[in-house]
Amino acid sequence: MAMAEEEVLLFSTWPSIYGRRVEMALKLKGIEYKYIEEDLTNKSPSLLKYNPVHKKIPVLVHNGKPVAESLVILEYIDETWKNHPILPKHPYERANTRFWAKFIDEKCLPAILKACWGEDQKEREKAAEELSKLLQFLENELKGKRFFGGETIGLLDIAANTIGYWLGVFEEAAGVSELLTREKFPRLFNWVNECCTCKCHQGKSTS
Amino acid sequence: MAMAEEEVLLFSTWPSIYGRRVEMALKLKGIEYKYIEEDLTNKSPSLLKYNPVHKKIPVLVHNGKPVAESLVILEYIDETWKNHPILPKHPYERANTRFWAKFIDEKCLPAILKACWGEDQKEREKAAEELSKLLQFLENELKGKRFFGGETIGLLDIAANTIGYWLGVFEEAAGVSELLTREKFPRLFNWVNECCTCKCHQGKSTS
Numbered sequence: 001m002a003m004a005e006e007e008v009l010l011f012s013t014w015p016s017i018y019g020r021r022v023e024m025a026l027k028l029k030g031i032e033y034k035y036i037e038e039d040l041t042n043k044s045p046s047l048l049k050y051n052p053v054h055k056k057i058p059v060l061v062h063n064g065k066p067v068a069e070s071l072v073i074l075e076y077i078d079e080t081w082k083n084h085p086i087l088p089k090h091p092y093e094r095a096n097t098r099f100w101a102k103f104i105d106e107k108c109l110p111a112i113l114k115a116c117w118g119e120d121q122k123e124r125e126k127a128a129e130e131l132s133k134l135l136q137f138l139e140n141e142l143k144g145k146r147f148f149g150g151e152t153i154g155l156l157d158i159a160a161n162t163i164g165y166w167l168g169v170f171e172e173a174a175g176v177s178e179l180l181t182r183e184k185f186p187r188l189f190n191w192v193n194e195c196c197t198c199k200c201h202q203g204k205s206t207s
Numbered sequence: 208m209a210m211a212e213e214e215v216l217l218f219s220t221w222p223s224i225y226g227r228r229v230e231m232a233l234k235l236k237g238i239e240y241k242y243i244e245e246d247l248t249n250k251s252p253s254l255l256k257y258n259p260v261h262k263k264i265p266v267l268v269h270n271g272k273p274v275a276e277s278l279v280i281l282e283y284i285d286e287t288w289k290n291h292p293i294l295p296k297h298p299y300e301r302a303n304t305r306f307w308a309k310f311i312d313e314k315c316l317p318a319i320l321k322a323c324w325g326e327d328q329k330e331r332e333k334a335a336e337e338l339s340k341l342l343q344f345l346e347n348e349l350k351g352k353r354f355f356g357g358e359t360i361g362l363l364d365i366a367a368n369t370i371g372y373w374l375g376v377f378e379e380a381a382g383v384s385e386l387l388t389r390e391k392f393p394r395l396f397n398w399v400n401e402c403c404t405c406k407c408h409q410g411k412s413t414s
Contacts, residue, residue, distance in 0.1 A: 092283070
């Protein structure tokens with residue numbers, strides 16, 4: 001557990017899906033932290049000092065030591081604060097979690113971007129079709145489970161949260177694609193509802 | 208330690224830098240495995256079964272269960288066979304290792320590809336310049352250390368091995384770039400020599 005004298009800072013921006021991941025993990029574990037909103041058009045000297053390689057948010061600074069890259073931060077949080085583990089115990093299940101988190105970042109998120117902001121209708125439809133195939137893998141992963149993490153929310157749920165958000169957007173804007181429907185991905189849509197009511201969306205930051 | 212009845216298979220191709228990483232880790236830990244050379248122009252039904260998402264090598268199959276993606280496999284190996292740990296113990300050092308491994312895959316390797324096979328001389332020179340800046344970060348990481356992993360070879364050394372190989376190539380083909388010289392990166396060049404004499408390059412596979 002976080003001790004009283006510990007200092008946890010999170011440099012992020014409110015729209016960042018990657019920053020949101022770190023906030024979810026901190027809140028799930030009940031870690032108090034200070035949130036620092038960055039202006040990406042005018043990055044602070046602190047951000048540039050703490051992440052000189054990528055110069056990007058999110059950065060978690062724990063007792064003066066910075067950790068960058070959202071998935072790396074999630075593993076750091078899980079290894080540092082042991083309550084409410086977000087990675088499974090068994091090496092094989094841990095490998096699966098890491099595999100799918102990487103899949104979300106490297107395959108699904110780029111496809112979502114293209115499906116929403118592709119150059120023309122044709123490119124967007126093609127990306128939505130590709131995304132539909134990718135999401136089918138995640139739909140299968142949820143078979144017989146409440147969360148990707150099983151009965152409780154875990155690292156993969158946190159990583160996939162963005163997809164949940166976008167599925168909602170696609171449903172609202174039904175014109176975008178008929179490929180990403182509640183009928184086609186019943187488990188994913190159900191999972192979105194479960195995630196939205198989870199305690200990790202409640203706050204504990206100070207800013 | 209691997210027990211006699213355990214079955215470890217590695218699907219790879221001989222030129223694959225990612226497959227080479229897995230072989231290095233298996234050899235470092237003295238794990239016996241069966242190597243299966245894949246023909247990527249005619250992928251085997253086994254590969255497609257074990258990695259239906261990416262349909263790519265390397266895939267490690269441990270007692271029938273497949274693990275894909277080289278960095279994910281390295282962590283799996285380290286968590287399954289505890290001798291000769293390749294990740295540090297402390298969460299902060301582990302986060303650093305993961306951060307730099309990701310940096311190598313997402314920044315350095317694409318820059319190396321462009322520096323070697325960019326469309327024209329101008330693009331190649333620009334990529335070599337970018338690569339030079341990226342390698343400076345790794346050069347700094349080696350300050351006061353024999354290996355990235357400290358006194359023994361670790362996950363980051365294994366991940367960075369490709370860069371070591373390419374540094375050698377750049378040195379041979381001095382025309383490619385004057386930016387990637389032994390004078391500019393003395394620690395990296397020294398590290399390459401240390402890595403080449405390490406026991407993880409000696410074999411234990413059956414095929």
